[in-house]
Amino acid sequence: MALAETVISELRRLLGSDNVLTLKEDLIPYSFDGTAALRQMPGVVVFATTPEQAVGILRLANDTNTPVVTRGSGTGLSGGSVPVPDCLVLCLARMDRILELDRANLTLLSEAGATTQAISDAAASADLFYPPDPGSMKISTIGGNVAENSGGLRGLKYGITRNYVMGLEVVLPNGEILWTGNKCVKDVAGYSLKDLFIGSEGTLGVITKVLLKLIPKPAARKTMVATFARMAQAAQTVSDIVAARIIPCTLEFLDRTTIHCVEDFAKVGLPLDCEALLLMETDGHPAAVADEAAKMEQIAGQNGALQLRVAKDEAEATRLAAARRSAFSALARVSPTTILEDATVPRSELVRMIRFVEEVAKKYRLRIGTFGHMGDGNLHPTFLTDERNQDEMHRVEEAFQEIFSEAIRLGGTITGEHGIGVAKKSFLPKFAGDAQMRVMRELRRALDPKAILNPGKIFD
Amino acid sequence: LKHSHLKNLDYSVVQQCMHCGLCLPTCPTYDATKVERHSPRGRIALMRAIADDRLALTKAFAEEMYFCLGCLACMTACPAGVNYAELFEHARAEAEESGLLDSPKRNLIRTFAIRWLFMDLSRLQLIGCILRLYQRLGLQTLMRRSGVLKLLPKRLRELEAMTPNMQPRFSADLIAPVTPATGTQRYRVAMLLGCAQDLIFSDINRDTVEVLSANGCEVITPPAQFCCGSLHAHNGEWGLAQQLARRQIDQFPPEDFDAIITNAGGCGSHLKHYQKLLADDPLYKERASLWDRKVKDIHEWLVEIGIQLPANHPPPQVVTYHESCHLAHGQRVTAQPRQLLRSIPNLKLVELPESSWCCGSAGIYNLIQPEMADELLARKLRHIMSTDAATVVTGNPGCLLQLINGARGKRMNLRVAHPVTLLAEAYRGGS
Numbered sequence: 009m010a011l012a013e014t015v016i017s018e019l020r021r022l023l024g025s026d027n028v029l030t031l032k033e034d035l036i037p038y039s040f041d042g043t044a045a046l047r048q049m050p051g052v053v054v055f056a057t058t059p060e061q062a063v064g065i066l067r068l069a070n071d072t073n074t075p076v077v078t079r080g081s082g083t084g085l086s087g088g089s090v091p092v093p094d095c096l097v098l099c100l101a102r103m104d105r106i107l108e109l110d111r112a113n114l115t116l117l118s119e120a121g122a123t124t125q126a127i128s129d130a131a132a133s134a135d136l137f138y139p140p141d142p143g144s145m146k147i148s149t150i151g152g153n154v155a156e157n158s159g160g161l162r163g164l165k166y167g168i169t170r171n172y173v174m175g176l177e178v179v180l181p182n183g184e185i186l187w188t189g190n191k192c193v194k195d196v197a198g199y200s201l202k203d204l205f206i207g208s209e210g211t212l213g214v215i216t217k218v219l220l221k222l223i224p225k226p227a228a229r230k231t232m233v234a235t236f237a238r239m240a241q242a243a244q245t246v247s248d249i250v251a252a253r254i255i256p257c258t259l260e261f262l263d264r265t266t267i268h269c270v271e272d273f274a275k276v277g278l279p280l281d282c283e284a285l286l287l288m289e290t291d292g293h294p295a296a297v298a299d300e301a302a303k304m305e306q307i308a309g310q311n312g313a314l315q316l317r318v319a320k321d322e323a324e325a326t327r328l329a330a331a332r333r334s335a336f337s338a339l340a341r342v343s344p345t346t347i348l349e350d351a352t353v354p355r356s357e358l359v360r361m362i363r364f365v366e367e368v369a370k371k372y373r374l375r376i377g378t379f380g381h382m383g384d385g386n387l388h389p390t391f392l393t394d395e396r397n398q399d400e401m402h403r404v405e406e407a408f409q410e411i412f413s414e415a416i417r418l419g420g421t422i423t424g425e426h427g428i429g430v431a432k433k434s435f436l437p438k439f440a441g442d443a444q445m446r447v448m449r450e451l452r453r454a455l456d457p458k459a460i461l462n463p464g465k466i467f468d
Numbered sequence: 469l470k471h472s473h474l475k476n477l478d479y480s481v482v483q484q485c486m487h488c489g490l491c492l493p494t495c496p497t498y499d500a501t502k503v504e505r506h507s508p509r510g511r512i513a514l515m516r517a518i519a520d521d522r523l524a525l526t527k528a529f530a531e532e533m534y535f536c537l538g539c540l541a542c543m544t545a546c547p548a549g550v551n552y553a554e555l556f557e558h559a560r561a562e563a564e565e566s567g568l569l570d571s572p573k574r575n576l577i578r579t580f581a582i583r584w585l586f587m588d589l590s591r592l593q594l595i596g597c598i599l600r601l602y603q604r605l606g607l608q609t610l611m612r613r614s615g616v617l618k619l620l621p622k623r624l625r626e627l628e629a630m631t632p633n634m635q636p637r638f639s640a641d642l643i644a645p646v647t648p649a650t651g652t653q654r655y656r657v658a659m660l661l662g663c664a665q666d667l668i669f670s671d672i673n674r675d676t677v678e679v680l681s682a683n684g685c686e687v688i689t690p691p692a693q694f695c696c697g698s699l700h701a702h703n704g705e706w707g708l709a710q711q712l713a714r715r716q717i718d719q720f721p722p723e724d725f726d727a728i729i730t731n732a733g734g735c736g737s738h739l740k741h742y743q744k745l746l747a748d749d750p751l752y753k754e755r756a757s758l759w760d761r762k763v764k765d766i767h768e769w770l771v772e773i774g775i776q777l778p779a780n781h782p783p784p785q786v787v788t789y790h791e792s793c794h795l796a797h798g799q800r801v802t803a804q805p806r807q808l809l810r811s812i813p814n815l816k817l818v819e820l821p822e823s824s825w826c827c828g829s830a831g832i833y834n835l836i837q838p839e840m841a842d843e844l845l846a847r848k849l850r851h852i853m854s855t856d857a858a859t860v861v862t863g864n865p866g867c868l869l870q871l872i873n874g875a876r877g878k879r880m881n882l883r884v885a886h887p888v889t890l891l892a893e894a895y896r897g898g899s
Contacts, residue, residue: 033523042486042488081489081492146490337490341549
């Protein structure tokens with residue numbers, strides 16, 4: 009451990025020894041996050057339980073040039089919370105209180121370590137709705153969601169985390185506490201700094217509190233599953249639905265491999281004899297829901313749906329959505345290493361992109377399972393591989409190069425919702441271009457002159 | 469090279485965890501501490517580090533393996549299908565073989581309980597008889613009232629208070645070796661009496677046999693049986709567990725029965741995996757696989773063959789159901805106990821919040837990790853109280869004991885029973 013003993017003892021003094029972990033057995037479980045094949049040992053793991061403690065930690069780190077990697081539940085998928093060598097991991101999982109639910113202003117104030125699920129439940133208990141629902145929402149923290157600007161299954165209609173953040177409390181590397189935003193719907197006083205911190209992947213500050221916008225809970229929803237013999241039919245269904253001026257809250261698809269893995273785990277009765285499955289959900293006023301659902305059924309039928317199943321109640325709808333959310337992890341059933349990507353293209357280019365991914369997989373002799381958010385063009389091609397097979401891992405890398413290049417060529421992005429982290433760092437300069445890279449570098453230097461926050465992430 | 473359980477494991481089992489973290493919210497020890505090492509994902513990372521030679525087998529690792537409840541809630545939550553049960557048993561076996569946890573007191577207790585007492589159940593019965601005498605003669609009450617117990621160290625006093633009440637008659641005195649089916653015989657089944665169950669809950673064994681008989685099963689229950697070996701396998705005694713598995717198969721040849729019934733969730737979860745346990749034994753491997761398929765939890769079996777609806781209408785009762793971890797997560801039997809309860813007339817089943825969250829019993833966990841166990845028990849009792857049910861039912865002796873002790877400690881007016889007992893009462897016409 010290269011971290012000075014004086015730093016460790018100062019941390020113990022600041023936080024109490026219960027909140028400072030240094031044993032090798034304690035550090036190994038923090039040497040990774042949800043990203044495949046990335047591992048790095050931290051020097052120390054600490055828990056902050058108040059913003060003031062976070063201030064103390066950052067001051068100490070800044071004074072001693074100790075790199076800090078902020079972490080919630082470690083479910084990220086681009087290596088954002090994977091340690092850098094001998095860093096200090098600042099875990100916020102113990103700052104998990106929901107501080108206020110304001111029914112008059114429809115806002116919720118929470119500490120950064122509260123889980124997305126807890127936020128969603130708290131909102132629901134007041135008949136309100138917090139829509140962003142990333143796959144790991146049962147355990148992902150809201151602070152992590154904001155830092156990664158997470159998406160989810162409802163992006164098409166409801167947007168992503170950014171669309172629900174009204175304010176943030178952030179601790180800066182020099183120990184200053186910054187508050188940005190408020191409960192006003194309208195606020196144009198100065199730069200919108202909160203938007204700078206959203207998606208900053210732990211490189212600009214440590215988010216300690218989050219003020220969220222809530223919306224009324226939709227009065228009704230209807231969930232359907234349609235299966236198709238060809239992926240193109242599913243994609244055409246999605247295009248036709250949007251062309252019919254319907255914006256469903258969910259339009260998710262799974263390919264054959266993914267369907268089998270998900271069914272194997274969740275046992276929700278997904279039909280197995282098809283090439284593509286669409287999970288569709290519409291919500292809102294009961295009359296609108298009934299009308300939209302009928303139209304969606306009709307459109308699926310016109311596109312040759314093999315089977316169409318409507319969830320009979322709320323419980324079945326929830327089970328189907330939960331099954332879809334498990335897709336990434338369920339794919340791990342068929343291979344030791346699952347490498348998930350999230351190349352995203354404008355919706356209109358989706359069919360082309362799916363076909364391209366299939367060709368690339370064939371070209372590099374790779375097994376692949378693809379699923380994703382068809383409504384917002386956010387694909388999750390997942391390579392089913394084995395990290396011990398170096399030759400295959402090399403081919404995976406080359407395949408991704410091609411996929412990202414194609415996504416950019418089609419006017420898309422290299423990551424829709426997982427972030428750059430370390431996994432996609434090498435692709436960013438080409439995607440962002442020189443001017444953006446320069447501005448991002450200067451912003452980062454202005455806020456973190458000693459480069460202690462998540463160094464080596466997003467860009468060097 | 470020394471034999472290593474973790475290094476010898478098929479690496480794909482170790483590698484199966486893709487550390488997505490979906491197990492974390494279901495893990496009671498992670499929930500209580502928010503420390504990754506106390507989570508399934510963290511523990512698997514440590515096991516893998518040992519298999520990879522990145523971590524030496526250390527005392528901290530060994531202790532961590534005993535801080536895990538082994539509740540297997542993570543297995544239900546895991547979309548990737550990681551076999552945590554297998555990893556965990558091998559990790560504990562490795563910890564035991566390393567001797568890192570050895571201490572004179574621990575060794576003595578383990579030798580006595582695991583290697584002697586539970587290897588031959590007649591020894592356990594003898595102790596049971598002595599305890600029964602002690603309790604029947606009023607000596608226990610006398611001791612408790614006299615204040616002598618106050619001289620004991622705190623932990624021993626706590627343990628004394630947990631001593632279960634022995635049944636006036638053990639299973640062999642209540643159940644004939646062969647019980648014919650009531651009416652037409654449809655099946656021939658064997659019934660495992662269990663170890664502690666046989667002494668503390670022999671009435672549940674009797675109820676189970678009655679219910680089976682009422683459902684057209686001829687029930688074979690030899691009076692002298694063996695421990696299933698789950699205690700041994702879960703506590704790192706792999707060899708003894710194998711020995712006991714062979715004895716079970718010898719005593720109950722699986723080809724002779726339509727089903728081999730257990731009414732203890734913890735035992736059932738282990739009994740269904742003899743094939744893995746005896747995979748390297750050419751003589752038993754095949755039969756172990758048949759055995760695994762024949763072992764049925766009582767709820768599972770009754771629903772499979774169709775429950776005979778009670779003709780009587782017992783008085784109305786409000787009941788809530790606590791799921792034994794190894795029944796729910798180990799065996800994935802969750803709907804059947806509820807179905808059984810719903811088949812009882814006048815019974816209102818109220819769902820228990822967090823019904824499949826561990827109650828802290830976890831085999832012998834409440835004896836070795838009292839703090840965490842007490843925390844979990846308090847949480848469970850709070851939820852039970854919130855249902856306003858007069859009765860809580862559960863399908864595992866460890867949970868039954870834990871809840872009985874908990875309710876007594878909190879002076880709750882709560883009946884703790886096995887679902888089968890309520891069904892037996894309904895058949896008898898209410899009692």
